[in-house]
Amino acid sequence: MELFFHTLENGIRLVHRRIPGIVAHCGLFINAGSRDEKPEQYGIAHFIEHMLFKGTRKRKAYYVISMLEDVGGELNAYTTKEDTIIYASFLTEHYGKAVELISDIAFNSVFPEKEIEKEKDVVLEEIHSYLDNPAELIFDEFEEMVFAGQPVAHNILGTVDTVRSFTRKQLFEFVSEQYRADDMVFCSVGDISDEKILRLFRSCFSQAMPGKKNPQKEMPWQYRPATVTKVLNTYQNHCIIGNIAYNIKDKRRMSLFLLNNILGGQGMNSRLNISMREKRGLAYNVESTYNPYIDTGLFTIYFGSDANNLEKSISVAMAE
Template identity: 35%
Template sequence: MYFRGELKNGIKVIMEKIPYIKSVSVGVFINVGTKDESENNNGISHFIEHMIFKGTEKRDAKDIAKEIDNLGGQMNAFTSSEYTCYYVRVLDKHLTTAVDILSDMLNNPKFSEEDIANEKRVILEEINMYLDSPEDVVFDMIHEIMFKGTPLSFPVLGTKETVKNLDRKTLIDYYNKYYRPDNMVITVIGNYNEKEIIDILNNYFSRKPSCKNIVRDKSSSLPSLKPCILGKQREFEQVNFCLGTEGIKRDNEEKYSLYIINNFFGGSVSSILFQKIREERGLAYSVYSTPVSFKNAGIFTIYAALSNKEILNVARLIKEEIIKFKKNLIGKSDLLKLKEQLKSSYILEMESTFGRMLEIGSSELLTGDALTLEEVLNKINKVSLDDIKRVTEKIFDSSKFNIAYVGNISNIEDTNAKLKEIFFS
């Protein structure tokens, strides 16, 4: 059972008390991410996330780190395509101190020129690290082609050029535009005093005045689903291959059918792809499928890391298994087992206060309707064989396939032509 409320300045709050544990997780979700960026300022959402940890007038960066360490707590943040999250996990007796630190960081960042210059160097190294990860590179490529023409095609970290060009005024203007009460959700999960918690949050978070809602273009996040193949030559040891197709957006109940299909097709060690490509043929170490849901769109991806000599063989196997799967759909007994598997994994994920905080906070921020554990389990139970058939036809429509790969491929044009023949002929 969730408690929903609102602070004096309009910040939405959603909380769940778990009295039998000794910890509490607090998350502050800001409705800002890559989706709000342009080609010129790409990476700014992530850059500001870094700057929030660089200190305030009251605390410098070292003070923040020390205070959290002294509590024995954990504090971190991340930026995604759709939102930015700052979170802290501490013992329940340290809740007020943790909220004080978190609110000070978010409400009073310094944005000093020295810190900005230093953090540019840090983030440029982060980009270098990312570019050395072929798995990350190929997923950026699939987003680039599937969301072409929209901000969701941009990398979360930005590019080296856009990061270098960010200045203090640009950062502060962007911060002031998005870090505001109407654009935030605070989530508190764990053991807390129900009589005191709203007063604590109001005391530290309601100092920032309320303002008018941000107007967004809701259509800008919809993906382009025209078939496309993008290959890049890089001196990696393996080829990293990704097939992307239409998925299910975040607030569409068909996503539960997709989760079931995913577990059966490529999302588990007993799945079709893992067993066929890795266990039976030994063609890849890492092979899996995964659904990604955004507020206004969704994609479904199939990934494999393999020898450059095997890319076409693995592509043929993936295509064969897709065809077989469409002809021999999940049966009644398998559906029951898959529902239990999905429900179990969801329950285990929600056992963690962090996992619970993340799921509840992001859902409340993006859809305004975070479901309880029982509500999610009921929706999984309601998935029918007809639902599975309908979603299968949707995601495995080859006219919407997009392919990206990166690795040591000698002839990109020839490989593209052969992949086109495999998937689109």
């Protein structure tokens, strides 16, 4: 089962693998995320991701979210610092519906004014939920400290002020500038021939605008180690220890992915979990994470512990 590749005339790429089975998956990967935002746009990539489900030129919002779910499928999306991903899981017989629906919301969303104002409230509550959750908030603040002044530094959700300021015109401008065919990949895994998926792909994605996006320029930057303490009214001390790491193109990244899994991955037998939780009872949550970006990366160890155990927890984590 070889991978099948194809690039349309406008530059958008297809990657498909045919595998037997009744369930299939596909997704559109758009290389446009929060690091592509100007300061006054902070949070707009994520906001647009929400608005993709609010109606297109030929579908109202209800039919966007119901089209696959009514036949046992799923449609969803998420935003990262560098990408927006729209994906679907469905029975193989509904391949055509899924591919056409993803292309429709990616290229034909209309961003109704009424829905924009309503969704602002939704995203503001999402921001507030993060501010109430120190275990989430600390990761955003850590990246803002490490990458200070860089487009990759700010959090994906944006700020209360920027989200409140978004206009329909701004949404269309960002999509026009960033949703470009050369920066898109459509991936598919399922029991459909290369010929059939190519016909669907050509039919649905030839409308993508050719060209490349305009990335935000990087500022002069030098990593400087630092220790930052913030006092909050919490029951636990939340701590991150980390450093810059290999970017996504570095061949050493696979070794670091493996080491990360051994040190503090999802398994109960990770070294950090055994050493800090099972043996010493210092923490309930302890994990390590490796996030590679296109031009840099970040490796972190996170744990939450009682204030009386903080120094010992740091010592044990560093020893591992």
